[in-house]
Amino acid sequence: MADDKHTQPEVDRLTGIATTGHEWDGIKELNTPLPRWWLWTFYVTIVWAIGYMVVYPAIPLISSHTVGLFGYTNRAAVQVELDKLQAQRNAQAAGLADATFEQIKANPDLNRIALARGKAAFGDNCMGCHGAGGMGFVGYPNLADDDWIWGGKPEQIQQTILHGIRWDQNTETRVGNMPAFGRTGMLKRDEIAESVEYVRSLAGLDVEKTANLAKGKEVFAANCASCHGDEGKGNQELGAPSLTDAIWLYGNSRAAMTEGLVNGRAGAMPAWSGRLDAVTIKALTVYVGSLGGGQ
Amino acid sequence: MTHPSAPVPYTDDDDIPLFAPTPKVYPQKVSGLYRRIKWGLLIVGMAIYYFLPFVRWDRGPNLPDQAVLVDFERRRFYFFFIELWPQEVYYFTGLLILAAIILFLMNALAGRIWCGYLCPQTVWTDLFLRVERFFEGDRRDRIKLDDAPWTAEKVARKAGKHFVWLMIAWWTGGAWVLYFADAPTLVRDLATLQAPFTAYLWIGILTTTTYVLAGHLREQVCLHMCPWPRIQAALTDEHALNVSYRYDRGEPRMSVKDAKRAREAEQPAGDCIDCHQCVAVCPTGVDIRLGSQLGCIQCGLCIDACDTVMTKVGRPTRLIAYDTDEAIQARQTGQTPTYRPIRARTILYAAIIALVGGAMIYQLATRAFLGMSLIHDRTPLFVTLRDGSIRNAYTVRLINKRTESRQVALTIDGPTSVTMEVQGATATSDWRPIVTVDPDTTREVRVLVTIPRAALQSGTNMIRIKASDLFAGETVTIAENFFAP
Numbered sequence: 001m002a003d004d005k006h007t008q009p010e011v012d013r014l015t016g017i018a019t020t021g022h023e024w025d026g027i028k029e030l031n032t033p034l035p036r037w038w039l040w041t042f043y044v045t046i047v048w049a050i051g052y053m054v055v056y057p058a059i060p061l062i063s064s065h066t067v068g069l070f071g072y073t074n075r076a077a078v079q080v081e082l083d084k085l086q087a088q089r090n091a092q093a094a095g096l097a098d099a100t101f102e103q104i105k106a107n108p109d110l111n112r113i114a115l116a117r118g119k120a121a122f123g124d125n126c127m128g129c130h131g132a133g134g135m136g137f138v139g140y141p142n143l144a145d146d147d148w149i150w151g152g153k154p155e156q157i158q159q160t161i162l163h164g165i166r167w168d169q170n171t172e173t174r175v176g177n178m179p180a181f182g183r184t185g186m187l188k189r190d191e192i193a194e195s196v197e198y199v200r201s202l203a204g205l206d207v208e209k210t211a212n213l214a215k216g217k218e219v220f221a222a223n224c225a226s227c228h229g230d231e232g233k234g235n236q237e238l239g240a241p242s243l244t245d246a247i248w249l250y251g252n253s254r255a256a257m258t259e260g261l262v263n264g265r266a267g268a269m270p271a272w273s274g275r276l277d278a279v280t281i282k283a284l285t286v287y288v289g290s291l292g293g294g295q
Numbered sequence: 296m297t298h299p300s301a302p303v304p305y306t307d308d309d310d311i312p313l314f315a316p317t318p319k320v321y322p323q324k325v326s327g328l329y330r331r332i333k334w335g336l337l338i339v340g341m342a343i344y345y346f347l348p349f350v351r352w353d354r355g356p357n358l359p360d361q362a363v364l365v366d367f368e369r370r371r372f373y374f375f376f377i378e379l380w381p382q383e384v385y386y387f388t389g390l391l392i393l394a395a396i397i398l399f400l401m402n403a404l405a406g407r408i409w410c411g412y413l414c415p416q417t418v419w420t421d422l423f424l425r426v427e428r429f430f431e432g433d434r435r436d437r438i439k440l441d442d443a444p445w446t447a448e449k450v451a452r453k454a455g456k457h458f459v460w461l462m463i464a465w466w467t468g469g470a471w472v473l474y475f476a477d478a479p480t481l482v483r484d485l486a487t488l489q490a491p492f493t494a495y496l497w498i499g500i501l502t503t504t505t506y507v508l509a510g511h512l513r514e515q516v517c518l519h520m521c522p523w524p525r526i527q528a529a530l531t532d533e534h535a536l537n538v539s540y541r542y543d544r545g546e547p548r549m550s551v552k553d554a555k556r557a558r559e560a561e562q563p564a565g566d567c568i569d570c571h572q573c574v575a576v577c578p579t580g581v582d583i584r585l586g587s588q589l590g591c592i593q594c595g596l597c598i599d600a601c602d603t604v605m606t607k608v609g610r611p612t613r614l615i616a617y618d619t620d621e622a623i624q625a626r627q628t629g630q631t632p633t634y635r636p637i638r639a640r641t642i643l644y645a646a647i648i649a650l651v652g653g654a655m656i657y658q659l660a661t662r663a664f665l666g667m668s669l670i671h672d673r674t675p676l677f678v679t680l681r682d683g684s685i686r687n688a689y690t691v692r693l694i695n696k697r698t699e700s701r702q703v704a705l706t707i708d709g710p711t712s713v714t715m716e717v718q719g720a721t722a723t724s725d726w727r728p729i730v731t732v733d734p735d736t737t738r739e740v741r742v743l744v745t746i747p748r749a750a751l752q753s754g755t756n757m758i759r760i761k762a763s764d765l766f767a768g769e770t771v772t773i774a775e776n777f778f779a780p
Contacts, residue, residue, distance in 0.1 A: 035317055035515060035518075035519055036317060037511075037512060037515060038519070108719065111719070131674065131675075132673070132674040132675075133672055133673070133674040133675050133688075134675075135674050135675035135678075136675075142675070142678060144675055144678045144688065145678045145679060145680055145681070145686070146680050146681055146686075147680075147681050242681070245681035245682065245683075246679055246680065246681055246682065246683035247679060247680075247681055290718060290741060291688075292678060292686060292688055292743055
């Protein structure tokens, strides 16, 4: 030990406080240490950290990590919370399972639960095709308008969700095809063109001046009216849409209409009966009805 | 850095101590005007804090009858006749602004009144010191006791003190949780160990902080934790009343005998006899004779101590007093000291207080009890119906802040032939859909608005939805966009 270690510290003349001996460009640092309690707080945090590492999973190992005294994991904690939530939802679902659609509509609490549950299920299962809020896309019906291909009463909507549309794996699925009149040779090219013009006249769309509407009407009566009705009003039993309103699942251009007549239309919807439970399907029905078109 | 910290002998890093050896402060008992004011404020303040949760206030059958209640479960704040909803949290912003400016105003008028008399840290520390004095005696006895070896008596005195401290701390935490639930019920639940865990947790937290801050850290909180002394130092000026040592009168210091001799010889003699009583009674251990300083909480106890001494030695009191820097300098130069409470900054502070306070009172007085918010569906923005007309969907939230159930009629105004369907309407009145909103709640309904295509322009159109209370006559109208292709 060198003697100079024990010489008196340099005291700053102005403040009367000792310096630490550190010096930068002639500026010396005053010694203003931490108060004692602060230092102890620092020690406490060190002790706390060690305790924390013992109690909680903390140290990564090669293929796993230390598990801690109580075996706590975030994932298990989340699972506990999820189970609690599920139990709570099941209790609410009990009310839904037994209620009729009228009862659900009349009971604001039940209605709220059904809507919330339906909204979540819709987002998970239906939105991929029908879009957010049931907005629909070409070929995928808009569920927020007032037009229903297979019926918009709660029971009809529920039936559609349960068994799907043209879903072969389900025996109760809704069936009804738009045949490929052109591809199969049932209608000739000019007949198709004439019927397209006639249907346009039914819907109030623009019609070619040279069109032979009388011939179109004949073709329509012979081939289309059996499903779409004599006046083209459609038939929900067969899933034949009305051809007289402003809503066109595949668009109302001549090309789209001709394509439908040539190649037919047979969009499918899966049956959800085996994939979603009855209460969820009921909630979905209430939710879809609330989007704007429910009857 | 005005806090006394003794120079430490060392020369290199190994010798530097890791902490500043702060001397323990042993405030001495004192009596006088400011001590009495402090006791009075302590009793009033603590009485309010401990008993306010038990004050009842009748709000009707569906609402809690506790005068002051923060109800997290139902998301309401009750303060006597005021009830606030979460969306009215701006009132608290207003209160915080008021609190800050009032603090500034107090400081511009008379220094750190808050620190010295009202701050919970000061009040609880005062109470804890009183307990300490009860068990361990006054300053001298306490210093002696701390130096003495551990005897049974010392253990008994210390244990008694800590026990009472913990009891006060526990009761402090206990009163705190009563503001967040029905007080009588919670007291019963706490006593029978039926209360929710969070209640015990918060009592535990508040017990700990009170015991540690008021019992052990005391002036350290003011010196090292609290930001206000730093801010205050930047805000004060030479016109503010502060607890001041009148050095114009006190210097040069000398003993009573020397002073007498000096006066007889017509030599200058100060009134300060350097008895250190002002330092002995100081709860933060500062020497007020060094001038205004960060450590001084301006509680006025040194005034009491000095007055006692001055009376004893037969000199005029108030050698230490509430005074301004300007007044002291004026007396020194032979001018008449003036106190100017009305200055640019006090006028400004008062104006801000009046403005913010006035705005809040106006808001409260004209507070709407019927509210509505309107959210347009994000997707689809619009829907084409079979007959070609366009429909937009909205979620309408009706807010009923009254304590009775209300019937709210919805009407719509917009382009020609606008129609509205309200899902969840309970009845109609004059063809207007009626929605029932339960007391003190909100109710959401979906509203479908349909307008013929011919009446619309492409893009954005406007509609107005009006909610009117069928009986009270209150109305709210909101204008919202209606989109068309």
